[in-house]
Amino acid sequence: MDSALLVHRLHFAFTATFHYLFPQLTMGLALLIVVLKTIGLRRKDPVYHEAARFWGRIFGINFVLGVVTGIPMEFQFGTNWSVFSRFAGGVIGQTLAMEGMFAFFLESAFLGLFLYGEKRLSPKAHWLSAVAVFAGSWLSGYFIIATDAFMQHPVGYFTASDGSLQLASFWDFVLNPWAGWQYAHNMSGAAITGAFIMTSVGAFYLLSGKWTVHARIFVKTGVVAGCLFSVLQIFPTGDGQGKMVTDLQPVTLAAMEGLFQGQPGAPLVIVGQPNEQQGKIDNPIEVPKMLSMLTYKRWNANVRGLDAFPKQDWPGNIPLLYYSYHIMVGLGTFFVAVMVVALFLLWCGRLFNARWMLWILMLAAPFPYVANTAGWMTAELGRQPWLVYGLMRTENGYSKVVSAGNGMFTLLGFMGIYMVLGILGLFLIWREIENGPVAGHESVSNLHPATEAR
Amino acid sequence: MASLWFWIVAVMIATYVVLDGFDLGAGAIYLIAAKTNDERRRVLRAIGPVWDGNEVWLLAAGGTLYFAFPRLYASSFSGFYLPLTIVLWLLILRGIGIEFRAHIESRVWRDFFDVVFSISSILLAVFFGAALGNVVRGVPLDSSGYFFEPLWTHFKLGPQTGILDWYTVLTGVVALVTLAAHGSYYVALKTDEDLGRRARGFALLCWPVQFFLTFSSLVATYFIRPEIMTNYGKHPVGILVPIVVVASLAVMLWANPKGKEKLAFVASSLYITGMLVGAAFALYPVVLPARDHQYDLTIYNTAAGSHGLSVGLVWWTFGAVLAVAYFAFVYRMFRGKVQLGEGHY
Numbered sequence: 053m054d055s056a057l058l059v060h061r062l063h064f065a066f067t068a069t070f071h072y073l074f075p076q077l078t079m080g081l082a083l084l085i086v087v088l089k090t091i092g093l094r095r096k097d098p099v100y101h102e103a104a105r106f107w108g109r110i111f112g113i114n115f116v117l118g119v120v121t122g123i124p125m126e127f128q129f130g131t132n133w134s135v136f137s138r139f140a141g142g143v144i145g146q147t148l149a150m151e152g153m154f155a156f157f158l159e160s161a162f163l164g165l166f167l168y169g170e171k172r173l174s175p176k177a178h179w180l181s182a183v184a185v186f187a188g189s190w191l192s193g194y195f196i197i198a199t200d201a202f203m204q205h206p207v208g209y210f211t212a213s214d215g216s217l218q219l220a221s222f223w224d225f226v227l228n229p230w231a232g233w234q235y236a237h238n239m240s241g242a243a244i245t246g247a248f249i250m251t252s253v254g255a256f257y258l259l260s261g262k263w264t265v266h267a268r269i270f271v272k273t274g275v276v277a278g279c280l281f282s283v284l285q286i287f288p289t290g291d292g293q294g295k296m297v298t299d300l301q302p303v304t305l306a307a308m309e310g311l312f313q314g315q316p317g318a319p320l321v322i323v324g325q326p327n328e329q330q331g332k333i334d335n336p337i338e339v340p341k342m343l344s345m346l347t348y349k350r351w352n353a354n355v356r357g358l359d360a361f362p363k364q365d366w367p368g369n370i371p372l373l374y375y376s377y378h379i380m381v382g383l384g385t386f387f388v389a390v391m392v393v394a395l396f397l398l399w400c401g402r403l404f405n406a407r408w409m410l411w412i413l414m415l416a417a418p419f420p421y422v423a424n425t426a427g428w429m430t431a432e433l434g435r436q437p438w439l440v441y442g443l444m445r446t447e448n449g450y451s452k453v454v455s456a457g458n459g460m461f462t463l464l465g466f467m468g469i470y471m472v473l474g475i476l477g478l479f480l481i482w483r484e485i486e487n488g489p490v491a492g493h494e495s496v497s498n499l500h501p502a503t504e505a506r
Numbered sequence: 507m508a509s510l511w512f513w514i515v516a517v518m519i520a521t522y523v524v525l526d527g528f529d530l531g532a533g534a535i536y537l538i539a540a541k542t543n544d545e546r547r548r549v550l551r552a553i554g555p556v557w558d559g560n561e562v563w564l565l566a567a568g569g570t571l572y573f574a575f576p577r578l579y580a581s582s583f584s585g586f587y588l589p590l591t592i593v594l595w596l597l598i599l600r601g602i603g604i605e606f607r608a609h610i611e612s613r614v615w616r617d618f619f620d621v622v623f624s625i626s627s628i629l630l631a632v633f634f635g636a637a638l639g640n641v642v643r644g645v646p647l648d649s650s651g652y653f654f655e656p657l658w659t660h661f662k663l664g665p666q667t668g669i670l671d672w673y674t675v676l677t678g679v680v681a682l683v684t685l686a687a688h689g690s691y692y693v694a695l696k697t698d699e700d701l702g703r704r705a706r707g708f709a710l711l712c713w714p715v716q717f718f719l720t721f722s723s724l725v726a727t728y729f730i731r732p733e734i735m736t737n738y739g740k741h742p743v744g745i746l747v748p749i750v751v752v753a754s755l756a757v758m759l760w761a762n763p764k765g766k767e768k769l770a771f772v773a774s775s776l777y778i779t780g781m782l783v784g785a786a787f788a789l790y791p792v793v794l795p796a797r798d799h800q801y802d803l804t805i806y807n808t809a810a811g812s813h814g815l816s817v818g819l820v821w822w823t824f825g826a827v828l829a830v831a832y833f834a835f836v837y838r839m840f841r842g843k844v845q846l847g848e849g850h851y
Contacts, residue, residue, distance in 0.1 A: 116605040119558060120598040124591075126568055130583020131590055134652070137583075141576020142810040146818060149573035152566030153825030160562045161832035164555035165839060172839055216576070218811030451584035453654040462591040469595055476602065480609050 059459035060132045060450040065432075066463065067124050069425055070470050074118030074477075076424050079193055079239065080246020081111050082186040084273060089179050103269050104182070105170075106489035107250070110481055112167050117477050119160075121470065132459065136439055136449030142218040143209045143225060144199045151195035159188030193242070194235055201231035203440050204431070205300050217443070230296050234431070237289035240281045241427060244387060245420040247278035251394075252417035253485055255410040266489040268404055271413070275398055279391035285384055291346075297434065298347045301441065303361040304434035307370045308377040309343055314357035318343040326374045331359075367436040368446075376429035383423035390416060507816065508809040511574035512793070514822070516786040518570055522563035523634070523782060524688075524775045529553040529560055531689020533600065533627025534682065535708050537620065539693060545701045546620060550604060550851040551844045552696035556836060557604060561597070566829070573818055577651065577808035578793050585645055585653040586637065589669045593633050600626035608851045628682060635681020639674035642785055643667070643730060647796035647803065663730060665797055673730055680719045684781075687712035687758070688774045695767040698843050702767075709762050709770070717755060720781075731795075734788035747784035750776055 085107050092100030126148060129137050162184035170178050202209075208225030209217045219225060254270025257263045297305050306314070310321045312331040320342035324333035344353040358366060367373050390412060397403035403410075435441060439449040532553050540546040572579040583590060603623030607616055640655070646666055647653045658668035661675075670678075690709035694702050727734060738744040757773035789795065794803040809815065 112605075113609075116601055119561075120601040123561075123565060123597055124594045126565060126572075127583060127590055127594055129572065130579045131587045132584075134580035134584035137572065138577050138580035138651075141572055141579060142814055145569070145573030145576055145579075145810060146814060149566070149569035149818070150821060150825070152562065152569035153822060153829065156562040156565055157559070157825070157829040157832055160559040161829075161836045163558065164836060168555055169839060212811055219814035219817065222817045451587070451652075453584050453652045454587045455654075458587060458654075462587070465591070465595060469598055473598070473602065476606060480606065483609070 056452075056454070056456040056459060057447055057450055059456045059463060060454070061446070063132050063459055063463045063466070064128055067121070067128065067466055067470075069428070070474075071118070071121040071125055072424065072428060073421060074114050074121060075189070075193070076242040076245045076421070077114050077249060078111065078118050079189045079242035080244070081107055081114070081249070082182075082189045082246075083243055084246050084250055084277060085111065086179075086182050086186045087273060087277070088269070089182050093175055093179050099265055100269065102489050103266050106266070106484070108167055109484050112163075113477060113480050113484070115163060117473055121473065124466070132451055132454065133439075133449050134451040134453070136444065138216060139444055139449070140202070140217050140440055142212070142216055143206075144202055146219060146222070146225065147195045147199045147202075151192055155188050155192035155195060157188075159185055159192065162188065190239065193239055194231070197235040197238055198226055198228060198231045200431070201228040201234055203438075204234070204435055205230040205296070206440055206443055217440070230300070233289060233292040233296055237285065237293045238427075240284045240289050241420070241424045243277060243281040244285060245424060247274045247281060248387075248413075248416055248420045250274035251278055251413045252415075255414040256485070257488070258404060259407065259410050259414060263488045263490070264404075271403065271410075272398060275391060275394045275403070275413075278387070279395040282384070282387040282391045286388060290381075290384065294346070301434060302356050303358065303365055304367060304373075305347070306356060306358045306361070307367045307373050308430060308434060310370075310374045311343065311355060311357040312359060314355060314360050316344065316354045317341040317352045318355035318357075320346065321378075326371050328370055365437065367434055369433055369436070373430060373433040373436075376426040376433060380423050380426040380430055383419050383426070386419070387416075387423070507812055507819075508574075508805040509791070510819070511570075511809065511815060512786070512790060512805050515567060515571050515574060516783065518563060518567035520779045520782040522560070522567050524778050525560035525563055526557070527631075527685045527688050527778060528692035528771075529557040529689070530627045530631050531685040531687065532693050533624050533689070534631055534686045535690055535693065535705065536624045536627070539690070539704045539708055540701055543616065544846060545697075546616075547608070547846055547851050548697050548701055548844050549693055550607065551846070552693060554604065554851045555840045558601075559833065559836065561601075570822070574810055574815060575793060575805070575808040576810055578803055581647065581652050581803060581808075582641075582645075582794055585647075585655055586640065586669065587654065588657050589633055589637060593630065593637075596626040596630045596633070600630065631682040631685040632678035634678075635684075636670060636674040636678035638681070638782075638785065639677030640667075640669060641794060642677070642727060642734070642789070643671075643673055644795035644797045647794070647798070647801040649801060651801070651803065651807075653796075667797065673726055676719075676723055676726060680716075680723045683712055683716050683719055684774075684778060687716055688771075688778065691758075691762070691767060691771040691774050694762075695771050696844050706762055706765075706767070709758075713755075713759055713762070720751065720755070737788055737790060741787075744784075744787055747780055747787060750780035751784065754780060 085104050088100050088104040088107065091097070092104060129141075129148070162181045165173065166178070166181040166185050169181065173181065202225065205228060206217070207228050208219065208221040208223070210220040212218045250270045251274030254267040254274060257267035258271065294305075297308070305311075310324065310326045310333050311318055312333075317340070319338035319340045321333055322337045322339065324336035324338075327334050341351045344355055345351055347353065347355055394403060394409055394413060397406050397409055437445050437447070439446040532549055536546065536549055540549045599622050603619045603626060607619035607623070643663065645653050645655060655667060655669050658670040659666055661668070661671045663671055663673065687709050690705045690712065693705035694709065697705065754773040754777040758770050758777070761767075761769040761773060791805045792802045793805055793808060796802050
């Protein structure tokens with residue numbers, strides 16, 4: 053592999069992967085904070101407002117990290133991928149500019165009001181500012197997904213005389229069917245991260261016997277949301293996304309599933325290592341005919357394997373793609389299992405005393421991050437060797453004028469700065485968790501309902 | 507259509523510099539003007555609820571530039587690879603400097619983030635000024651439509667220029683002084699007592715430097731690029747630019763000692779707008795001049811397709827109205843002198 057190409061790919065992959073650790077929690081928590089604030093407003097229950105404020109503080113730290121690591125993403129389209137930008141900017145510039153105009157302005161304007169304006173605003177207006185932050189962050193998600201969807205499945209464009217892509221139909225481009233499923237799947241994934249983090253902190257407090265009133269709210273809200281979105285993640289969103297891949301990127305499907313030879317009644321590989329040299333899966337554990345059923349809803353349907361496609365169109369890194377996909381699916385299944393059991397215990401009224409389950413919920417916090425990252429790696433590695441599917445290969449899109457040496461310089465710089473950011477972020481969020489939702493170990497408002505100040 | 511987008515992007519960039527300029531400037535004077543922890547908290551509280559929104563203008567202007575002139579975005583961002591990446595690092599450091607300082611009650615922690623915030627603000631002002639200098643001076647574009655500049659070569663204006671040479675260092679210093687003054691007017695407007703007085707004094711100190719640098723940079727610009735006068739000769743409306751610049755300088759000098767902080771701040775904003783619009787006016791229709799003029803990037807050879815540009819006008823107008831409404835609302839909510847009460851920063 054050309055070393056400049058490798059550096060530019062790593063540059064974007066590293067900064068994008070690190071960046072997305074933050075927005076997934078931002079988007080997930082934004083939704084849950086609106087839920088907490090809505091309940092607080094309806095029931096006039098100050099504990100819910102305290103809970104919303106606590107998560108607002110964590111949201112604030114996380115949001116800053118999302119913003120500062122997000123700015124480099126927009127820049128990199130030009131700095132590291134200028135040939136691609138020249139080629140596709142006439143189309144994807146639409147959504148990237150719209151993200152700034154519609155999502156970032158909304159989000160940034162109301163975040164300040166949400167975090168620092170509670171005393172200046174009426175409760176309803178403060179609730180509205182939370183809704184605005186939620187709307188801004190979820191809109192932002194759509195514009196990015198629509199941009200990515202164009203790279204996965206280009207629609208609504210025409211090729212101009214100079215070879216560049218230009219917009220032909222705004223609505224075709226913005227309402228790309230790929231974007232619909234990918235957005236639903238991605239946002240549900242973000243909501244899972246938010247729900248698992250909220251549940252985990254609640255479980256931690258319950259296990260430590262601190263702030264138990266708030267902790268129950270966290271666990272209850274987190275488990276209900278977590279169960280809902282874990283199910284949605286598999287059906288219909290994951291299923292719908294899978295169908296798009298089956299129809300529009302069949303070679304990607306074959307690589308994801310590790311299906312080297314096409315066959316009727318194709319099996320679903322659960323465990324096994326792809327062996328590219330011999331074109332098979334080592335020590336496989338398979339469910340016979342399951343892949344045919346999942347993809348075409350017929351047990352004996354023919355699924356095309358990698359052998360049906362020329363090798364130069366195979367995704368470049370099949371093992372990593374295969375593992376990313378299997379890790380994502382495996383964890384997705386695990387999320388449903390955990391959350392269904394937790395919801396059942398909650399429904400029976402036994403969850404808050406079931407220490408074993410609280411331990412599982414507490415320790416599960418990192419896994420949604422792994423699953424979301426693996427999901428994005430599946431999408432982006434699966435798109436290879438294309439940068440814009442079927443139209444531009446990745447090897448042709450990077451900035452030819454930026455040498456490997458200059459690219460390496462800035463990649464190392466980002467790694468250093470992001471390491472510091474990661475440590476600072478973990479440290480500050482840990483401190484917020486340690487300080488708890490309210491001063492002292494119990495909610496003041498529960499002891500003296502009249503003294504609720506803010 | 508492309509001309510319209512040229513001016514839209516120019517106005518967005520000017521808006522960014524006026525808005526984020528005051529919080530960058532506040533950062534530049536931060537260590538000198540604000541001595542005690544209370545004073546520093548006041549400065550941060552004055553910019554705290556708005557700095558992130560101000561910075562969004564950079565992203566929105568960048569996004570709009572990408573959308574309207576993708577070839578310009580591709581060439582300039584890859585050509586200015588090194589300074590832009592350094593700008594990104596500085597933006598990251600500055601953001602956490604502002605936001606993380608108040609999280610821990612420790613002098614060591616605070617001092618560290620104070621320095622991070624101030625140094626990164628100063629360097630950003632210099633880099634933005636140098637970036638503008640690069641655009642006005644021209645870059646070594648060739649027939650491929652691309653170029654790459656190292657951070658510096660020999661600080662002279664040869665065919666292979668670096669990001670920094672004597673001219674762009676000069677424009678960088680102009681930007682630093684301009685934004686330091688701009689930030690001082692803002693801090694004076696938003697705070698009182700010793701801090702407000704010190705900010706006013708600092709602005710007063712900046713004024714003669716700013717006055718001198720404005721004229722020397724204009725002379726230098728004419729010296730290295732005489733063709734900047736062409737548009738001014740062709741379109742007499744350009745005379746408004748020097749009038750606005752000179753008048754706003756005069757108003758700053760007059761209003762500041764009289765305690766008319768709002769007027770001084772508005773004049774400083776007009777000065778910045780005048781300088782930037784003046785530069786855009788001089789360049790038009792070129793968007794990135796080449797050292798060799800046959801390779802100039804213009805609005806004609808960099809714009810996106812006309813259908814895309816027309817569609818964009820619809821949503822852009824809608825988005826801009828919303829953005830202005832949010833900003834009016836937020837600035838209204840946080841109007842007046844800042845008080846230190848409960849809350850962040």
